[in-house]
Amino acid sequence: MGKKRQANQRADFRKKYQGRVRNGDMTRSFQMGDEEKLADALHGERVSGKGDLTRKRTVASQTLEKSGSDVAFDESLRCGRVISVHGLKSKVLGEDGRRYECAIRQVLKSLNIEQRNVIVAGDRVRFRADSPSDGMIESIEPRAGVISRTSRNRQHVIAANVDYLLVITSAAQPDLKPALIDRFLLTAEHCGVEPVVVINKMDLVDPVSLQPMVGVLSSMGYRVLMTSAETGVNVPYLKALMTGKQTALAGQSGVGKSSLLNAIEPGLGLAVSEVSLDNDKGRHTTTATTLIPLAVGGAVFDTPGIRQFQLWNIAAGEVSGLMPDLRPYVSACRYPDCLHLNEDACAVKNAVADARIDARRYDSYCHLIEELLVEEGSSR
Numbered sequence: 121m122g123k124k125r126q127a128n129q130r131a132d133f134r135k136k137y138q139g140r141v142r143n144g145d146m147t148r149s150f151q152m153g154d155e156e157k158l159a160d161a162l163h164g165e166r167v168s169g170k171g172d173l174t175r176k177r178t179v180a181s182q183t184l185e186k187s188g189s190d191v192a193f194d195e196s197l198r199c200g201r202v203i204s205v206h207g208l209k210s211k212v213l214g215e216d217g218r219r220y221e222c223a224i225r226q227v228l229k230s231l232n233i234e235q236r237n238v239i240v241a242g243d244r245v246r247f248r249a250d251s252p253s254d255g256m257i258e259s260i261e262p263r264a265g266v267i268s269r270t271s272r273n274r275q276h277v278i279a280a281n282v283d284y285l286l287v288i289t290s291a292a293q294p295d296l297k298p299a300l301i302d303r304f305l306l307t308a309e310h311c312g313v314e315p316v317v318v319i320n321k322m323d324l325v326d327p328v329s330l331q332p333m334v335g336v337l338s339s340m341g342y343r344v345l346m347t348s349a350e351t352g353v354n355v356p357y358l359k360a361l362m363t364g365k366q367t368a369l370a371g372q373s374g375v376g377k378s379s380l381l382n383a384i385e386p387g388l389g390l391a392v393s394e395v396s397l398d399n400d401k402g403r404h405t406t407t408a409t410t411l412i413p414l415a416v417g418g419a420v421f422d423t424p425g426i427r428q429f430q431l432w433n434i435a436a437g438e439v440s441g442l443m444p445d446l447r448p449y450v451s452a453c454r455y456p457d458c459l460h461l462n463e464d465a466c467a468v469k470n471a472v473a474d475a476r477i478d479a480r481r482y483d484s485y486c487h488l489i490e491e492l493l494v495e496e497g498s499s500r
């Protein structure tokens with residue numbers, strides 16, 4: 121870089137970032153002489169004063185890194201969350217409570233060609249409002265708790281920033297299916313999303329009858345909540361759990377998902393099932409997931425895909441590592457690739473034999489493995 125250009129660039133930076141960096145750091149950054157280092161000085165520990173800057177840090181460094189732009193410093197940028205995606209447009213719920221129909225800035229699109237998941241429901245974004253109803257997404261915050269599935273070796277993100285996966289079951293009508301709970305728990309572990317097991321319709325059974333299973337789940341560290349949408353038992357607890365969080369629901373038909381949602385907020389269950397119906401008819405083909413905001417803050421994801429989601433992208437060899445009760449024993453097996461089925465000197469089977477692992481959970485494990493091995497065999 122020519123000396124003159126470098127000097128001009130310094131002058132530009134000085135003008136742009138004046139007052140945001142302590143003088144010493146400013147000088148050091150310029151000596152280092154590149155924009156990334158300046159960004160580092162601006163957004164790292166050395167940032168001076170102004171509280172808001174810290175919050176901007178991730179976005180700013182992400183944007184600078186990706187596009188070399190200074191959009192993060194533009195005060196007109198707003199925070200929002202994506203509630204649905206329709207082709208190239210996304211509906212964004214702004215912090216002002218308004219919904220904006222947003223396009224996506226070209227540079228963000230080109231960065232994500234490979235992944236095809238530029239933006240999904242649940243994403244936290246920075247956008248610029250062009251009018252009270254339209255805008256442009258300028259940057260996307262890093263995602264946490266992503267539910268995704270892989271098809272043809274491509275990862276499809278279905279929901280982003282999922283705080284909880286509610287695994288909803290019923291104590292009766294339909295009967296409780298512990299093996300199905302195990303599957304949902306496994307998928308939640310695989311996605312890195314915290315599951316919460318909800319056993320609904322508790323008005324129909326004696327809670328004592330469920331104690332053994334609930335005990336096993338709780339001892340693994342899973343939260344289990346026994347509810348009744350009918351009598352309202354534990355509904356306030358569920359509501360408190362969901363307040364301010366982004367929650368996804370999984371569970372078979374008829375367990376009371378809509379009834380629970382309605383008990384939490386009138387009309388919510390209806391909103392969720394309407395979306396599902398649209399999807400079933402294939403009308404919203406580009407709208408895989410919708411985020412339905414809660415009046416108390418937070419939101420519920422709805423996608424039929426999540427409701428029925430099963431063992432996506434999980435290999436047989438991974439399963440024991442995703443089960444908190446089996447995991448501690450795995451490394452003590454004689455064979456490093458032990459599937460804990462027929463192998464000898466298997467620490468998992470030994471633990472089942474002397475009841476350190478619940479026999480029912482191990483049974484579930486064996487069924488899952490058999491199923492996955494058949495699938496793996498047929499896809500080879």
Ligand SMILES: Nc1nc2c(ncn2[C@@H]2O[C@H](COP(=O)(O)OP(=O)(O)OP(=O)(O)O)[C@@H](O)[C@H]2O)c(=O)[nH]1
Binds near residue numbers: 320350371378
């Ligand atoms: N006794 C009892 N019945 C319930 C409870 N919760 C829901 N139900 C009933 O169970 C049936 C199914 O409830 P829904 O809320 O439609 O179940 P869902 O899981 O949303 O079902 P899908 O929409 O098919 O996925 C309805 O007849 C409800 O009235 C409960 O806590 N106790």
Ligand SMILES: [Zn+2]
Binds near residue numbers: 453454459466
């Ligand atoms: Zn083993």
